[in-house]
Amino acid sequence: MTVTPYRNPEDIASVVRKFENCEYRTDQFTHAFHLTVAAWYLSHFSMEESLDRIRLALLRFTQHHGVNGYHETITRFWLQLTANFLKQAPADSDLTHRVTELVQRFGRKDLVFEYYSRDRVMSDQARNGWVEPDLQTFQKHAPPPQHKS
16 A cells, blocks of 8 residues: 655644544545544553544544444454554654554555454444454454443
C-alpha cells in the first residue's frame, strides 16, 4: 500500500478532529484514518481511555451517518495491534514517522482474518463484545482491555 507520509503532528491531529466532528463521509474515513486516530489516541491517553474515546467517537460517527457499523472486537483488535506497534517503535522516532509506518505495515483491513476465522469475528458476540482470536494470538503482549460495564 502506498501511503502519503504525514508531514507533521498537526496533519494527524487534523484527521482526528475531522473524524470526531463527523466531517468525513463514511467513504472518506478509510482504514488508514482509523489507524491514524488509534495511534493519536494511544499517544495521548492510556489504553483504556483510548478504547473509550475511539468507541464513543465511532458510535457518534456511525450514528451521524445513519449506519450501523460499530464492531467491538475489530475496534479492540486494531487498537491493540496499534499499541503493540507503537511500543516496538524506536524511541527516537516521532509520531508522524510512527503513524506513517503503522499505516504502511497494517494498511490491509483483511489482516484481521489472519487472527480470526470469518465466522468468529463476524458473529453477533464479536460485534457486541470482545472475543479472543481463534487463529493466532497477539505475541508477547497483553490482551486488549476489557469493556467497563
